[in-house]
Amino acid sequence: MSGGRESDLMRLAALAREQPALPRAARERAIQAALAAAMPTTADEPAPMMATAPRRRRSPLRALAFGGVAMAAAAAIVVMMLSHRSGGEFSAARDQRPGAALQLGPANITVSGQSPARIAEREKHDGIMLSQGAVKVDLPVDAAHPYRIDTAHFTVIATGAQVEVTQNGVRVTRGSVRVESLQRVILAPSVEAGQSWSVEGGLVVIVSDDHPAKAAPADDAAETDGDTARQTDDGAGEPVEDDPRPAAPQPSAPDELASARRALALGKVGRARAAIARALKAHPRRSQRAEAETLRADCAMVAGDTDDALSGYQAVATVYHGTPAGENALFAAARLAARSGKRDPARALLDQYSKTYPEGRFAHEVDTWRRRLGQP
Amino acid sequence: MSEPRPRPEPPDLALIDRCRHGDRAALEVVLRENAPSVERLIGRMVGPDAELEDLLQQTLIAAVKSFPRYRGEASVKTWLCRIAVNIVKQHLRRPHRKRRVALELVPERPTAPELSPDVRARQQHALERLFHHLEAIGTDKRLAFVLHVVEGYSIDEVAALTGASSSATKSRIFWCRRALLSRAKKDPALRSYLSDEDEA
Numbered sequence: 004m005s006g007g008r009e010s011d012l013m014r015l016a017a018l019a020r021e022q023p024a025l026p027r028a029a030r031e032r033a034i035q036a037a038l039a040a041a042m043p044t045t046a047d048e049p050a051p052m053m054a055t056a057p058r059r060r061r062s063p064l065r066a067l068a069f070g071g072v073a074m075a076a077a078a079a080i081v082v083m084m085l086s087h088r089s090g091g092e093f094s095a096a097r098d099q100r101p102g103a104a105l106q107l108g109p110a111n112i113t114v115s116g117q118s119p120a121r122i123a124e125r126e127k128h129d130g131i132m133l134s135q136g137a138v139k140v141d142l143p144v145d146a147a148h149p150y151r152i153d154t155a156h157f158t159v160i161a162t163g164a165q166v167e168v169t170q171n172g173v174r175v176t177r178g179s180v181r182v183e184s185l186q187r188v189i190l191a192p193s194v195e196a197g198q199s200w201s202v203e204g205g206l207v208v209i210v211s212d213d214h215p216a217k218a219a220p221a222d223d224a225a226e227t228d229g230d231t232a233r234q235t236d237d238g239a240g241e242p243v244e245d246d247p248r249p250a251a252p253q254p255s256a257p258d259e260l261a262s263a264r265r266a267l268a269l270g271k272v273g274r275a276r277a278a279i280a281r282a283l284k285a286h287p288r289r290s291q292r293a294e295a296e297t298l299r300a301d302c303a304m305v306a307g308d309t310d311d312a313l314s315g316y317q318a319v320a321t322v323y324h325g326t327p328a329g330e331n332a333l334f335a336a337a338r339l340a341a342r343s344g345k346r347d348p349a350r351a352l353l354d355q356y357s358k359t360y361p362e363g364r365f366a367h368e369v370d371t372w373r374r375r376l377g378q379p
Numbered sequence: 380m381s382e383p384r385p386r387p388e389p390p391d392l393a394l395i396d397r398c399r400h401g402d403r404a405a406l407e408v409v410l411r412e413n414a415p416s417v418e419r420l421i422g423r424m425v426g427p428d429a430e431l432e433d434l435l436q437q438t439l440i441a442a443v444k445s446f447p448r449y450r451g452e453a454s455v456k457t458w459l460c461r462i463a464v465n466i467v468k469q470h471l472r473r474p475h476r477k478r479r480v481a482l483e484l485v486p487e488r489p490t491a492p493e494l495s496p497d498v499r500a501r502q503q504h505a506l507e508r509l510f511h512h513l514e515a516i517g518t519d520k521r522l523a524f525v526l527h528v529v530e531g532y533s534i535d536e537v538a539a540l541t542g543a544s545s546s547a548t549k550s551r552i553f554w555c556r557r558a559l560l561s562r563a564k565k566d567p568a569l570r571s572y573l574s575d576e577d578e579a
Contacts, residue, residue: 008560014572015563016529018509021502022422029432030418034410037439038403 093132096123107131110150111141115167125151137169144178144262145254158183163261164196172201178261193290196264256287256295263298272306293319293328300332309343317352324359334365341372350376395455398446406446409455410439417459423529424467424522426510427503434470438463457540464522464540471518505568512562512569516555523548524555 025033098119099105105112108128114120120136130151131138142150144163152159152168159168164178173180179195194200254262259282266275275298282295300315316339319332337352353369353376360366397405414435421434441462449458513521519541526537527548538548563569 008556011560011563011573012528012556015509015559015569018502018505018569018572019423019426019525019529021506022419022427024415024422025418025432025435030414030435033418033432033436033439034407034414036436037410037443038407 093123093125096121096132096134098135101136108150109143109146109148113139113141115139116169133168133170135170137167139165139167141165142178144265145258147254147258162255163258172199174199177265179257179264193294254281254285256282256285256291259285260287260291260294260298263295267298267301267305270305272302275302275305289323290328293323293326293332296322297328297332297335300335304339309339313339313343313345313348330356330360330363330365333359334363334369337369338372341376346376392451395449395451399449401443401446406443410442413456413459414439416456417463420460420530421463421467424464424525425470426513427507430470434463434466438466441466453539457536461540464526468518468522468541471514471521501568505572508566508568509559509563512559512566513555515562516558519543520551520555520558523551524559527552528556 098121099114100119101114101117103114103120105114105122107122107124108130110131112122112131114122114136116137118136120138121134122136122138123132123134125131129148130153131140132153134155138152140150140152140161142161142163142165146163149160149162152161152166152173154168154170156170157173159166159173159180159182161178161180164180165176166178166180167174167176173182173194175194175196175198177196179193182191182194182200191200259278263275263278263282266272266278279295279298279302282291287295296315296319300312300319303309303312303315313336316332316336320329320336323329323332333352333356337349337356340346340349340352350373353373356363356365356369363369394405394408398409417438418431418435421438422431425431425434438459442459445462449455453461513524516524522541523537523543526532526540527534532540534545534548534552537543537552538545541548543551560573563573
């Protein structure tokens with residue numbers, strides 16, 4: 004090869020070396036994703052076998068959007084964390100065809116959607132890892148222990164609930180669930196029947212509030228964060244190893260509240276009230292108490308006792324002022340007053356709502372009701 | 380012909396052993412130490428590609444997962460590079476891979492800050508054309524060429540990294556050189572990088 008050609012090649016090689024480097028943050032994301040795939044620091048535990056690394060596909064435009072990048076990185080981290088977990092806690096993952104029905108532990112699982120679901124069961128039979136696809140999970144209503152459904156992005160913790168879990172969210176059709184990140188940070192303290200929760204853009208968490216009166220207060224998260232010793236009273240907490248409860252399942256407050264919701268949905272007010280009473284005796288947490296009292300007002304409304312319902316909602320609105328439960332109850336009271344022809348109390352309650360929660364979730368409906376009621 | 384490669388430092392056997400056992404702290408040390416060079420290698424193999432971050436991530440994850448099987452016969456850096464080569468090879472062979480330029484890629488340290496925007500844009504265009512031609516030449520030849528000519532690995536090292544024999548590696552580099560020069564001469568964007576001397 005001539006010297007000229009050699010020097011040409013050297014110039015082209017020098018050009019090839021002029022590669023722009025990744026931004027520091029991108030390199031850091033890659034390192035963190037890899038570290039997340041590492042086994043915990045245990046001396047003799049072997050690391051999992053080589054797994055196919057996840058592939059994230061992003062268009063250049065989306066790569067510019069921080070949210071998209073964050074989601075992709077987070078998803079990859081989480082997928083790797085799940086892969087890591089499969090090293091010990093889970094059975095081998097298996098692909099299940101759409102429509103397949105499985106009985107895994109207490110859960111009746113049906114693969115939903117058009118694509119197969121990859122499912123691994125927890126060795127303790129108290130949950131599954133859904134690393135691909137979507138499933139419907141039906142848990143017995145009298146279940147005493149929470150059931151965990153891990154996905155690539157989040158964990159759904161359910162007790163006696165019926166849910167559909169996809170890689171992007173959860174839809175609750177019975178009972179209530181809690182949604183946590185894989186680092187056990189609570190993302191949604193309570194997603195209830197009729198509600199769905201989803202992740203969009205990796206950063207935005209959306210609760211589709213089909214049933215606003217049942218939303219859990221935001222302070223639930225803080226309470227749970229600080230209550231790591233025993234969280235089984237949340238309806239979605241985990242059993243602790245030294246759980247002193249007797250072997251026979253004893254319904255907890257969230258179980259009873261779920262039962263009350265089901266009964267109320269069927270119009271069985273008496274049964275719902277009995278369940279609420281049991282829930283209130285079962286040492287409920289503040290958020291659960293708020294829910295129980297809201298449900299009691301719901302019962303009165305279903306039973307046709309408007310005054311009792313109104314005073315019940317107002318009581319919740321006062322006691323839980325400033326919380327989502329209080330907000331829900333205040334709006335429910337205003338709406339009930341408006342619907343039952345109590346125009347002046349309705350206006351007062353609507354005004355109170357606007358004053359207390361100017362940016363509230365029902366601000367738009369409140370305006371609509373105010374217009375509907377007209378001026379005094 | 381190629382840049383001399385620095386002699387690798389003796390390995391920290393205790394650190395490597397901790398990595399084999401999945402010790403995160405040890406892994407972090409190793410990954411942080413080697414990530415820039417692995418990233419640079421991947422970048423030079425794939426060119427301006429939006430999936431550089433993905434490829435780096437895949438490489439590091441594969442390394443973490445495979446560490447228990449690392450026998451210590453090669454340096455960690457070489458071993459990581461081999462993983463990177465395999466990951467990149469799979470990436471380049473994907474049939475429906477889209478050629479995309481990463482808009483997010485920005486030089487951390489501008490290599491030639493004194494260059495005018497116009498010159499830099501021309502350089503960027505030339506870079507893209509160079510990798511366009513390398514892509515057309517074929518994955519195996521391209522990788523052998525980049526590893527030897529651009530990265531400075533010896534023929535035997537390239538053979539080890541790519542899992543090919545030395546003679547096959549030599550052949551690939553030869554044909555890639557020839558094809559690349561031939562293509563570059565016809566490409567206006569690359570002509571300025573070539574001498575006026577006619578081919579012998």
